[in-house]
Amino acid sequence: MPLTRQRFFTRRRPSIRAARQFVTRTLSEWGYADRLEDIQLCVSEIATNALVHGVPPGRLFRVRIEAAEEEVRIEVRDSGSGRPATQSPDGDRENGRGLLLVGELADAWGDIEHTVGKTVWFTVKATQARGRAE
Numbered sequence: 564m565p566l567t568r569q570r571f572f573t574r575r576r577p578s579i580r581a582a583r584q585f586v587t588r589t590l591s592e593w594g595y596a597d598r599l600e601d602i603q604l605c606v607s608e609i610a611t612n613a614l615v616h617g618v619p620p621g622r623l624f625r626v627r628i629e630a631a632e633e634e635v636r637i638e639v640r641d642s643g644s645g646r647p648a649t650q651s652p653d654g655d656r657e658n659g660r661g662l663l664l665v666g667e668l669a670d671a672w673g674d675i676e677h678t679v680g681k682t683v684w685f686t687v688k689a690t691q692a693r694g695r696a697e
Contacts, residue, residue: 617641
């Protein structure tokens with residue numbers, strides 16, 4: 564049976580760090596630490612996208628974690644319109660590389676369109692330490 568946990572975050576810059584810490588603490592408790600740095604960077608990128616492009620003022624975004632056997636799945640759901648798309652960033656720009664990074668670090672990623680909003684998800688192969696679970 565998969566382990567799952569979720570939390571909602573406000574539309575504020577500190578929520579990106581809080582989302583990353585939530586994922587880090589949860590996966591550490593569950594014993595999934597072998598790909599933690601990759602996961603942290605991917606969470607930062609898709610949480611930032613939700614905050615900047617997907618969450619209208621006054622709304623929340625949700626981070627959901629699921630771990631089963633040798634795979635971790637992270638989802639970020641927001642209530643904004645539009646679908647995520649990778650960009651070909653200009654060499655001088657400081658943004659536009661987030662989904663390219665997710666594509667390189669995660670084993671798979673995608674999005675699910677909802678009547679209101681969308682979910683952006685990624686998965687990584689990760690091994691749970693023996694004897695760790697909730």
